[in-house]
Amino acid sequence: MKKTVLLVLISVISTRAQTVTEQVRQYRKAHETALMDEYRQFLSIPNVSSDSVNIRKNATFIMQMMKQRGIQPILLDGAKPGTTPAVFGEMKVPGAQKTVIFYAHYDGQPVNPKQWADGLQPFTPVFVTAPVEQGGKIVTTYKSGDAIDPNWRLTGRGSADDKAGVMTILNAYDALVKSKITPTVNLKFFFEGEEEVGSTHLGEIFEKHRDKLASDLWIIADGPRHVSGKRIVQFGVRGDVNMHLTVYGPKRPLHSGNYGNWAPNPAWRLVKLLASMKDDDDKVLIKGFYDDVAPLSASEKQALAKVPNMEAALKQELGIAKPDGNGTPFVELLMRPTLNINGFQSANVGAMAGNVIPAKAEAVLDLRLVRGNDVTRQIGRVRDHIQGQGYQIIDHDPTDAERQQYPKLIKITQGHGYNAQRTPLDLPVAQSVIKAVQSTTAEPIVISPSSGGSLPLYLFESVLKANVVSVPVVNYDNNQHAENENVKVQYLWEGMEIMAAIMLMK
Amino acid sequence: MKKTVLLVLISVISTRAQTVTEQVRQYRKAHETALMDEYRQFLSIPNVSSDSVNIRKNATFIMQMMKQRGIQPILLDGAKPGTTPAVFGEMKVPGAQKTVIFYAHYDGQPVNPKQWADGLQPFTPVFVTAPVEQGGKIVTTYKSGDAIDPNWRLTGRGSADDKAGVMTILNAYDALVKSKITPTVNLKFFFEGEEEVGSTHLGEIFEKHRDKLASDLWIIADGPRHVSGKRIVQFGVRGDVNMHLTVYGPKRPLHSGNYGNWAPNPAWRLVKLLASMKDDDDKVLIKGFYDDVAPLSASEKQALAKVPNMEAALKQELGIAKPDGNGTPFVELLMRPTLNINGFQSANVGAMAGNVIPAKAEAVLDLRLVRGNDVTRQIGRVRDHIQGQGYQIIDHDPTDAERQQYPKLIKITQGHGYNAQRTPLDLPVAQSVIKAVQSTTAEPIVISPSSGGSLPLYLFESVLKANVVSVPVVNYDNNQHAENENVKVQYLWEGMEIMAAIMLMK
The missing domain is CATH 3.30.70.360 (Alpha-Beta Plaits)
Structure with missing residues (x-):
């Protein structure tokens, strides 16, 4: 009896997950122009963290996006006036037992427009056929409504890091609603505006709004997918x-x-x-x-051993004859x-x-x-x-x-710095996320004990006592933090499918 | 008999030199507004060596200055078209036995306007009450015709290095002519436009116009006077x-x-x-x-020993606790x-x-x-x-x-580099220059075997077989090659007197 029920459940989950990915894809295909028009508009708002006037315009834009999707947004401020607020919203699901908060940040690194390639500007997003460093050309003929090649890149500060997180989370939710699919968990949304300056007031915001931010899990949509192009789930960050x-x-x-x-x-x-x-x-x-x-745990070592080795391809692509580290594997150097x-x-x-x-x-x-x-x-x-x-x-x-x-x-x-954070790989909630992300693709996903990059995730642990897992959506060659930042269109589309799968996690 | 003649001659020289300095001063005092209006206009023409359009506007401006002073200017080009030309002119003096060529350069070092102090721009000359680094303020009330404080600085790229050379040479000549004083030597004028990029074509120009450039002596009006403020004659440059x-x-x-x-x-x-x-x-x-x-000669060592030691004052002014060089004297380090x-x-x-x-x-x-x-x-x-x-x-x-x-x-x-050059201190023509410059002041002048700075003077020796002596006119704290370049007004006035004295040298 028990066995039968279990089999049925697995079958339901499997069918539903597959269906969800396909349904999100269907919805996206029917709405590509609108999705991309809105995203290009979002990227046109300068978002350098220190530019307090424009940074608030970004917050306002996100609030409009949320309202249009039926989510009532509010701003979460810190202890003192002048803090760049986080944008917050929540959707309760009748009967749901767990609450998942989706995180992204809407601020970006400083820009030096002179360093950008000819024709590219940090806050005038355009499509390019490939990264400009690899000979990509601007698609000068593109106008709204034209078909969008999923291999194109959309350029601009924040296109990858990390407005892509906001875009994929909110559109994943919208795709589910429009497809009449009910999430399995209560959803909260938290979009930060100070990440690139070290999340100066994130701790204050957490302390002030501790009750609103109660959850079983934070999903951090930031950073790039694996260099191999594979989907990845990350359980830690460097400080x-x-x-x-x-x-x-x-x-x-x-x-x-x-x-x-x-x-x-x-x-x-x-x-x-x-x-x-x-x-x-x-x-x-x-x-x-x-x-x-601190030394790596046994399960961390196992996970690292399974991460695809991309060094040969990276050396070729980046023009590196001999990496630093005296032969130590890339993934270990990041630890x-x-x-x-x-x-x-x-x-x-x-x-x-x-x-x-x-x-x-x-x-x-x-x-x-x-x-x-x-x-x-x-x-x-x-x-x-x-x-x-x-x-x-x-x-x-x-x-x-x-x-x-x-x-x-x-x-x-x-600067205002912070320590590293790691979530144990074997927590049940960690395994649930792995399964959800794996459900979106037949290809094995990558499980990483820690990103090489940084986010102030230690705050989530220390202030909120929360579990945190990172699920990046963008291409690794996105020039994050530098000139000619870009996101591969296909990765935005897949990002929506990944975020939707997590909203359906068990 | 011989003795008497000699005494009379010395007396004449002495009287005449004193008279010349005073007469040049008188002329200058009567024409300060016109002199400074013209110089400010000159400094308003951008003169970065690589800016070929503007650099030629500078040449044209100098030609106008020469014509207004009765000198017929010509441009001396190099072997190929496209060379920035030197501006040349000559005035023969009936009965004169020697020919002296006066050199300055009209091009300037690159500028980064953002690095200049608030209110200062490389090509908008203004008066400041003192160097801005020492708290000098812009004289915002100044308008043409107002009295000019000789302690003011005039700011702008080239104000000191080296349009000041062009200004003092041509105005010294003009002051003599207007004061009806006849030079003792034939005069030639040579103003270069490529010095700050290593005098790329100077050798070509010399070779092509060797006959026009025949002389007994070149006087190089470039570089700063001694740090003590004393007048200086220099007999060499570093490469x-x-x-x-x-x-x-x-x-x-x-x-x-x-x-x-x-x-x-x-x-x-x-x-x-x-x-x-x-x-x-x-x-x-x-x-x-x-x-x-190569080791220093005995006379060079003697001259170095007499150069005033300014290290304590420089350390104070420049905010240096401990100079480089492990205690070796400043003047020796420059060798x-x-x-x-x-x-x-x-x-x-x-x-x-x-x-x-x-x-x-x-x-x-x-x-x-x-x-x-x-x-x-x-x-x-x-x-x-x-x-x-x-x-x-x-x-x-x-x-x-x-x-x-x-x-x-x-x-x-x-870059296009060049070697050092030194003229022996004991050449008769060298001693004549020393006497002429000394005649303009009661204070002992400084005799330097070599400047720390550079000019392609080796070309004068190797191509033209000429003697070369440098007679700088500007203040040492002129921010030459850097932001906030400036010339002290009094040094322009004294520069005219120095150049005039050399035109009367024996």
């Missing part, structure tokens, strides 16, 4: 923090001939300082940098802390370069953290190292007195 | 060449989380490469870098070759910084050369060092095949 370094030379730029060999050059100073932090194999030399790393130079600058290069001793030299470091690392402790180690190189650390531009007192001065400012 | 380095990472910028620890970061690579070139005391570690340096970082860049810093592994990292190096150095040999040493660090050197952006073949790729391009 992250930025450090901004400024080393000082003479108070004004000097003629490199008239002062050369005498006036200290801050570019040389910064070069020597940074070089002291790594060996020639890219291993960090800062004392204790790797000390806190270690990093010390990355995001960028550096001193005076000018190229046509604007002059023969000067610059007045200052700057670098931005990005530190990724893994389980066991503590953000404050890790920053402290870098600061200790810099002090050990003879630098006086200050948090402001130096005064004349400081300049006279200290031969080596450095300004260090830090 | 100079730029090297542009580009190190390559992945073909496109990558998310620093998703690829961090695996994808090689070109910013780290460049940092390690540059750091390998110098020790912690700023000494160059490149093999043979100091090998060719050594340099390896300077003019600037570097990879991705972005500040508000535009993103969490990326950049696709490339660039640096511009400036190599100053001294007597004994050869530009090709010196560049070769740097290239050898870079190869020794495991780099494959290319002169173009890498192809896919090169990226797959070489783990460490660097693009190196070089």
Whole structure:
């Protein structure tokens, strides 16, 4: 008896899941123009986190999207006025036992329009036939209503990271409603506006609205699918923090001939300082940098072993003859802390370069953290190292007195960072998500113990005591955080199917 | 008898020189508004060397200035069309035995308007009460005809380097003519338009117009007066060449989380490469870098010993606690070759910084050369060092095949460089210049065996077999080659008196 019921249930689930994916696909095919017109409009609103006026226009746009889909949106603010609010909404399902909150963020990384390819602009989305770096051309003939090739990319800041999350979640829900399919779980929607600046007020928002945000599971729709193109479910993220370094030379730029060999050059100073932090194999030399790393569990090791090895293809595509890491597999390297130079600058290069001793030299470091690392402790180690190189650390531009007192001065400012997070692979709710995502495709999905990327997921655990699982939807080659960001159209369509499957999870 | 004649002559010279300086001053005081109106107009014409349209407008403007002063100008071109021409003119003096050519250049270093202080723009000259870095304010009330405080600075690219040379030379001549004073030497004028890009075609121009350019002496009106404010005569320059380095990472910028620890970061690579070139005391570690340096002569050593020591004041003004060079005097450090970082860049810093592994990292190096150095040999040493660090050197952006073949790729391009030049201090013509400049002031002038800066003066020796002496006119704190370039008004006025004295030299 029991056995029969179970078989019937499995059969129902299987049929229904298959049906759902197909029905969502059918709905999408019938509405591609409208879906894409709305998404292009969404991408046209500048969304750099620090641009507080435009960032609120994005929130307003999302609220309109929700209203049009029958969801009553509200803004969740932090403790103080001025916080960029999260957009929230919920739909209760009669009889549902579990509640799942779907997360995406609508803010984006800073843009330097000059670095974008000819014809591409961060906030004027256009279709390209392929990534421009691979010879893709702008589809100049496209107008609303034309057929959209699913292999095209739609360009623009946020097209992949992470307005795609908002788009696929809300449209998955809409597809279910319009197809008269009832979700199996209560649904909540949470769209953040400060993710790219370190989710500065997310903890405050969680604490202030703890009751509204009660759930059994958060689904994080952010980051890229696996490099192989396979669908992926991720059970953790690295932590992250930025450090901004400024080393000082003479108070004004000097003629490199008239002062050369005498006036200290801050570019040389910064070069020597940074070089002291790594060996020639890219291993960090800062004392204790790797000390806190917690070892992988047995199930994490198993999962890593099953992740498809894409290194040969990546090396080819990215033009890399020899990766860092001395032969350690890619997936293992992502389980270690990093010390990355995001960028550096001193005076000018190229046509604007002059023969000067610059007045200052700057670098931005990005530190990724893994389980066991503590953000404050890790920053402290870098600061200790810099002090050990003879630098006086200050948090402001130096005064004349400081300049006279200290031969080596450095300004260090830090972003709002956070620790890593991992959800155990064997939780029942984790297994439910794996099954739901697997139901959308015949191809085996990838199960990853942790993304290489970062989100402040530790907050979900520490403040809300919640379970968190990431289900990325976009292509890996999306130029996330950089120029020419893009999303592959087909991945948006499949993202809707994936999110819908999770809304039907058991 | 002989003795008497000599005494009379000395008396005449002395009286006349004093008179000249005073008469030039009188003329200037009566014409300050016109002089400054014309100079401001001159500075309003953009003069970045590479801006070929505007650079010719500068040449046209100078030709007009010459015509208005009764000098018939012509353009001296190089071997091929497209060379930025030099502006040339000459005035023969009946009975004069010697010919002196006055040199200045009218092109300027590149500008980045964003780096200039609020209210200052490279090609909109304004008066400031003092250097903006020292709290100077824009004289917003100034209008043509107002009294001009000689302590004010006039701002703009070229205001000091080196339109000031053109201005003081042509106005010194004009002051003499208007004061009915006849020069003692035949005069020639030569204004170059390609100095800031390494005088690419100067040798060609010299060869093509060798006869027109015959002379006993070139006077180079370029560079700053001594840091003490004293007038200076310089008998040499360092050579100079730029090297542009580009190190390559992945073909496109990558998310620093998703690829961090695996994808090689070109910013780290460049940092390690540059750091390998110098020790912690700023000494160059490149093999043979100091090998060719010719020792100083006895008279050069004597002259150096008399140069006022300004280090304490400079340290104070520039905010430097400890200069490079391990205690070697400033003037001696200028007699050594340099390896300077003019600037570097990879991705972005500040508000535009993103969490990326950049696709490339660039640096511009400036190599100053001294007597004994050869530009090709010196560049070769740097290239050898870079190869020794495991780099494959290319002169173009890498192809896919090169990226797959070489783990460490660097693009190196070089500017058009040149060697150092020195004129022996004890040449009679050298001593004549010293006396003429000394005649304009009661204060002892500074005699320098070589400037720290560079001009392609080796060409004057090698192509024209000419003697060359530099007589700078502008203030040392002029931000030459950098933002907020400025000239102190009083130095323009004194520059006219100095140039006039040389036109009366014996």
